[in-house]
Amino acid sequence: MTIDQLDVRLISMLAAEPRIGVLECSRRLNVARGTVQARLDRMVARGVITGYGPDIDPTALGYGVMAFVTLQIRQVSGHSPVADRLALVPEVLEVHTITGGGDMLCRVVARSNADLQRVIDLIVDVDGVVRTSSVIALDTPVPYRVLPLVAAANRGENRN
Amino acid sequence: MTIDQLDVRLISMLAAEPRIGVLECSRRLNVARGTVQARLDRMVARGVITGYGPDIDPTALGYGVMAFVTLQIRQVSGHSPVADRLALVPEVLEVHTITGGGDMLCRVVARSNADLQRVIDLIVDVDGVVRTSSVIALDTPVPYRVLPLVAAANRGENRN
DNA sequence: AAAATTAGTGGACAATCTGCCCGGTCCTCA
DNA sequence: TGAGGACCGGGCAGATTGTCCACTAATTTT
Numbered sequence: 173m174t175i176d177q178l179d180v181r182l183i184s185m186l187a188a189e190p191r192i193g194v195l196e197c198s199r200r201l202n203v204a205r206g207t208v209q210a211r212l213d214r215m216v217a218r219g220v221i222t223g224y225g226p227d228i229d230p231t232a233l234g235y236g237v238m239a240f241v242t243l244q245i246r247q248v249s250g251h252s253p254v255a256d257r258l259a260l261v262p263e264v265l266e267v268h269t270i271t272g273g274g275d276m277l278c279r280v281v282a283r284s285n286a287d288l289q290r291v292i293d294l295i296v297d298v299d300g301v302v303r304t305s306s307v308i309a310l311d312t313p314v315p316y317r318v319l320p321l322v323a324a325a326n327r328g329e330n331r332n
Numbered sequence: 333m334t335i336d337q338l339d340v341r342l343i344s345m346l347a348a349e350p351r352i353g354v355l356e357c358s359r360r361l362n363v364a365r366g367t368v369q370a371r372l373d374r375m376v377a378r379g380v381i382t383g384y385g386p387d388i389d390p391t392a393l394g395y396g397v398m399a400f401v402t403l404q405i406r407q408v409s410g411h412s413p414v415a416d417r418l419a420l421v422p423e424v425l426e427v428h429t430i431t432g433g434g435d436m437l438c439r440v441v442a443r444s445n446a447d448l449q450r451v452i453d454l455i456v457d458v459d460g461v462v463r464t465s466s467v468i469a470l471d472t473p474v475p476y477r478v479l480p481l482v483a484a485a486n487r488g489e490n491r492n
Numbered sequence: 493a494a495a496a497t498t499a500g501t502g503g504a505c506a507a508t509c510t511g512c513c514c515g516g517t518c519c520t521c522a
Numbered sequence: 523t524g525a526g527g528a529c530c531g532g533g534c535a536g537a538t539t540g541t542c543c544a545c546t547a548a549t550t551t552t
């Protein structure tokens with residue numbers, strides 16, 4: 173069992189209004205406060221909720237350009253050393269290794285298109301990176317979201 | 333001016349321990365509580381902090397497979413209708429329009445490789461989608477993070 | 493079938509935090 | 523020189539948190 177209906181409502185509520193707090197949640201959900209606390213604790217313990225960190229918008233920090241960069245890695249070296257180096261670049265927001273022999277995909281941001289060139293150069297300079305190919309994100313019609321998934325996770329698979 | 337040193341320390345602190353609260357922050361930063369509250373309010377108002385929502389891990393929900401799908405869109409239709417349809421699929425976590433004539437990039441998750449096929453089929457079925465090409469993320473050496481960027485945003489550009 | 497475990501309820505407690513107000517200081521800009 | 527803006531330090535009532543407790547109900551184990 174992953175999560176049940178109550179969990180979904182709880183997460184949705186917190187996602188919509190993160191400031192409300194446990195007590196308010198219990199009131200709206202018509203359950204005891206201890207129940208809400210226990211649910212949250214359990215979800216944190218199980219890794220469903222990984223944190224409540226503040227969400228930062230890179231755009232508001234002046235990083236208005238986002239791009240996805242695909243890296244071709246020299247086969248011999250392996251991924252880790254490259255990933256470690258990439259992690260040192262602040263503009264690299266995430267790195268994934270992907271299917272297709274020695275490739276990686278990373279999301280980067282930059283202050284401008286010109287600045288993007290600088291960031292890409294930083295990446296190219298990483299030892300083991302053979303070639304890069306980048307696409308710029310022009311618009312984001314669907315920003316990152318998980319709520320629909322949370323709801324779906326419950327709808328389908330849950331047996332309680 | 334975007335953010336200053338105090339903002340960076342504040343964000344970093346909250347990111348590390350989201351539960352500490354305004355008062356505790358003010359103590360650790362050696363500033364008045366009102367200052368911390370004002371800083372946070374300002375950053376929220378400016379859009380730097382977009383929220384404090386709980387961070388959900390799709391893996392813990394049973395969605396262990398992640399992939400990036402590049403869509404080729406029929407030129408005539410435009411992006412919005414396609415994006416709207418994609419938004420209806422819970423497994424689609426985000427959608428970007430990217431450079432290169434009528435293309436979109438989206439991140440999707442699925443319960444398994446077989447399930448990924450189902451999700452991709454859903455995407456292909458969207459009217460206006462001509463072709464898709466997907467890469468599976470095997471590993472994520474650098475998970476999404478913004479803190480280094482926050483620190484960098486301050487280091488370089490700040491004038492206060 | 494009895495015992496044990498688990499989840500939830502309702503209540504209580506002290507400690508803490510929040511939102512909000514104030515007066516006063518310092519600094520910058522017009 | 524004045525007006526703003528930012529910060530400090532303090533105070534206040536009200537709300538919330540973490541943490542206990544005893545009790546019920548349902549499920550699981552023995």
